[in-house]
Amino acid sequence: MVAKVVIDIGSSENLVSKELVKRLKLPTEKHPQPYGLRWIRKVEGAADTVSEVCRVPLTxxxxYKDDVVCDIVDMDACQILLGRPWQYAIAKGKSYRYILQFAISLGQLYGTAAYFITAYMEGDNFAAST
Structure with missing residues (x-):
């Protein structure tokens, strides 16, 4: 299954949507230290309590293949949000840059912008880190 994933350097947690956990029938566990979140849904002022975690198989x-421990939340921005815990776990103290390759349609670009997109869209891998 293809999921909507966000890599967020500002997030202090790895998150997965309740909908994806149900769809994939992933086993869950109680969160060792439940906490509240406010910003992950479009509804103004909506709050959510994080009380469960699960391992999400990620390719x-x-x-790259791994099982990522994520807190389970009700969110509509994406299905998986990879925060600093995931980034630090794979970096092992190094600085990484993520390059994702995907198909996009853009209007006509000129100069530097066209070069920038072309330079980062080349390669065989969907994702690579350098």
């Missing part, structure tokens, strides 16, 4: 391209 990006041919080169």
């Amino acid at each position: 990006i391209g041919k080169n």
Whole structure:
């Protein structure tokens, strides 16, 4: 299954949507320290309590496969949000840049912008880190 994933350097947690957990029938566990969140849904002022966690099997391209521990929340911005815990776990103290390749349609671009997109869209892997 293809899921909507966001890599967020500002997030202090790894999150997965309740909908995706149900769809994939992932086993869940109680969260060791439940906490509240406010910003992950479009509804103004909506709050959610994080009380469960699960391991989410994650594959990006041919080169990356892992089980990521995520807090389960009711969110509509994406299905998986990978925050600093995931980034630090794979970086092992190094600085990484994520390059994602995907098909897009854009209007006509000129100069530097066209070069920038072309330079980062080349390669065989869906995702690579450098």
